Amino acid sequence: WVILFPWVCFLSIKPTADEVQGWAQSFDKLMKNPAGRNVFREFLRTEYSEENMLFWLACEELKNECKKHSIEEKARVIYEDYISILSPKEVSLDSRVREVINRKMQEPSPHTFDDAQLQIYTLMHRDSYPRFLNSAIYKALQQSVSRSSSES
Numbered sequence: 815w816v817i818l819f820p821w822v823c824f825l826s827i828k829p830t831a832d833e834v835q836g837w838a839q840s841f842d843k844l845m846k847n848p849a850g851r852n853v854f855r856e857f858l859r860t861e862y863s864e865e866n867m868l869f870w871l872a873c874e875e876l877k878n879e880c881k882k883h884s885i886e887e888k889a890r891v892i893y894e895d896y897i898s899i900l901s902p903k904e905v906s907l908d909s910r911v912r913e914v915i916n917r918k919m920q921e922p923s924p925h926t927f928d929d930a931q932l933q934i935y936t937l938m939h940r941d942s943y944p945r946f947l948n949s950a951i952y953k954a955l956q957q958s959v960s961r962s963s964s965e966s
Contacts, residue, residue, distance in 0.1 A: 829853075831959040838947055841939045845870075853955060857946045858938075865903040866934050866942070869896040873931040877924045889922030897930070905934050 829849040837844040837853075844850040855867045869892070876888045896905045897915055907915075911929045918926040946952055 828962075829955075829959060831962075834956055834959045837952075841943045844943070845935070853951060854938075854943075854946055857949050857951050858942060860949075860951070861942060861945070863942060865896060865905055866938050868903065869905045869927075870931055870934055870938070872896070873927045876927065879924055885924055886922050889919065889926050892927060893919060897927075905930070906937065907933055 829847065833843075833847055833849065837847070837850050844854055851867065851871070855864060858864045858867050872888070872892045872895070876885065876892060879885045879888055893915070895901055895903055897907070897912070898904065907930050911933055914929050915927060
């Protein structure tokens, strides 16, 4: 399923009208739904804040890792890509959370970035999510799914 907008084109599993409506009721519903995350990520890209979603997804992936070597490698990549002040994709974190991460990086675990992940989740929820619900991307998707559900 491809949605075409003048500024964005992405492939996704077509969400149902109920799912799309649910995203407006709850940020958690949006973030738990793969199609919802894809649409929200496209919106974040238009706001130049896609790194927030990429960081959140990387943290989710790290939590599912069991092998010590893989945990250390993934944690290092996440740190370099999203935490390091030298990274072009650096996420916005307060100094307390940065200190916690720097300590935890001595011996990374699947939960090294939990505080930072929560801070970014909260930022997306409070800051980007309300704008997403009013965005052309979300409104066009609502129209698209309501048309297709009324046709069936």
